[in-house]
Structure formats: C-alpha cells, structure tokens
C-alpha cells in the first residue's frame with residue numbers, strides 16, 4: 658500500500674514508542690490520528706505533526722472502553738473520511754511473581770493489552786471491511802518470544818495478541834486487510850524506569866537505571882537497546898507490505914533469536 662495520504666490510528670500515541678511510530682509514519686506521508694488517554698498530550702503531538710495543515714488529529718480514547726472507541730471511529734471518519742491502518746500500540750505492564758501477583762494487576766494488564774486490542778480492532782475493522790482495504794498492526798513484545806520471570810500477566814497478554822493476529826489475518830484476508838504483530842525489544846520508556854529496571858536490578862546486581870544496558874550488552878547480539886523509531890520503521894513496513902499477514906516481526910537486536 659502506498660502510504661502517502663493514508664490515514665492511520667495509533668493508540669498509545671503519546672507514549673515513548675507511540676511517538677516514534679507517529680514520527681516515522683508522518684515522514685512517510687501518512688495522516689496520523691494521535692489516540693491516547695490524555696487529550697492535551699495528544700493535541701501537543703498532533704500539533705507537532707501538522708494538525709493545522711490537516712496532517713494529524715488528536716483524539717482522547719481508552720482502548721478498554723467500547724463507547725469511547727466507537728466515538729473515536731466516528732470522529733476520524735467525520736474528519737478524514739477513511740481509516741487505512743490501525744496500530745494497537747497502547748499497553749501497560751505489571752510485574753509480580755506467580756504467588757504474589759494480585760488479581761487486580763492481572764486483570765488490568767489483560768484488560769488494556771489483550772481486550773483493548775480486541776475492542777479497538779472490533780470498532781475499526783467494519784470501516785476497513787467496507788473500504789476493502791486495511792492494515793492492522795498489533796503490539797506484542799519479546800515477552801511473547803522469550804519471557805522473563807515476574808511477567809505472568811504481561812507475557813500472557815502478549816502471547817494472546819499473537820493469537821488474535823493469527824485468527825484475524827484469516828477472517829479479514831477476504832477484505833484485503835492484513836494483520837501482523839510487532840514485538841519490540843528494549844526501549845527506554847516508563848515501563849523500564851518504573852517497573853522493569855527496579856524489578857530486575859537485584860537479580861542482575863546492577864542499579865535499576867543500568868538494567869537495560871546490562872541486559873542488552875550481555876543478551877543481545879547487537880548489544881544495544883532499540884529506539885522508538887526502530888519500532889516505527891517496522892510498523893511502516895507492515896503498513897506498506899501488500900503480501901504479508903499473520904506474522905510477528907521482532908525488533909530486539911537478536912535478543913530472542915526466533
């Protein structure tokens with residue numbers, strides 16, 4: 658699919674990876690729907706991407722709320738008249754050992770990462786089916802390829818996302834809609850500074866802020882963490898590719914190796 662002037666919804670757009678995705682897709686000429694919980698943050702990014710020139714639109718949405726998702730679809734259709742791609746990037750992490758992880762944390766992670774991807778795609782797919790054209794890019798993680806301890810909820814949610822991709826690629830293929838997954842590796846975002854760094858520091862014997870670099874150096878053949886734009890490039894490829902569906906594209910410097 659030629660990307661120029663195509664309309665893409667990016668959920669979790671105001672986050673670290675979301676911004677990288679928006680930047681790369683904007684450079685490729687796509688019109689960006691900046692969708693996240695906080696309207697002010699979305700509006701700031703949309704402004705940077707040229708909302709005033711009709712290149713971007715800010716929408717506040719929660720991927721766990723069906724009504725807000727249907728409203729988002731209405732707003733985007735009223736503004737742009739088409740939706741060519743959906744990037745289900747919104748996600749959260751909660752860590753905890755099997756015997757300690759609370760049911761509330763389990764539910765929260767499954768709700769946003771797995772059910773959120775389902776509800777968002779369910780809201781957007783009918784538009785793409787009507788157009789007989791679409792790209793859906795789901796977000797899993799290296800945790801769906803090489804999970805670590807403490808990741809029961811997160812790894813389960815991300816394995817589930819790959820399952821959804823494999824089901825939907827079959828259901829939506831007759832409508833010329835591809836469905837793929839991106840599995841990011843290690844990107845310096847609040848997930849690392851607030852959760853992964855502090856949780857794994859004692860196991861590795863390094864300060865929390867050095868956990869990501871230490872793991873990258875010892876576990877990644879390429880030896881360096883990924884940048885948000887690396888993930889954006891993978892999304893751009895999957896939006897452009899006409900004959901790729903049901904796949905998981907892992908961007909992790911070789912960490913998982915399969």
Ligand SMILES: NC(=O)c1ccc[n+]([C@@H]2O[C@H](COP(=O)([O-])OP(=O)(O)OC[C@H]3O[C@@H](n4cnc5c(N)ncnc54)[C@H](O)[C@@H]3O)[C@@H](O)[C@H]2O)c1
Nearest residue numbers: 669671672673674719720746747748796798841843844846
């Ligand atoms: N950072 C990493 O190393 C890494 C690695 C593998 C996978 N991922 C995945 O990449 C995606 C983006 O992560 P990130 O690192 O940019 O995190 P981030 O915390 O920087 O961004 C996540 C964004 O999602 C938004 N969000 C959360 N709940 C939402 C909801 N209910 N509705 C709409 N938006 C919501 C947040 O407001 C935030 O802006 C996630 O799916 C994450 O699981 C990240």
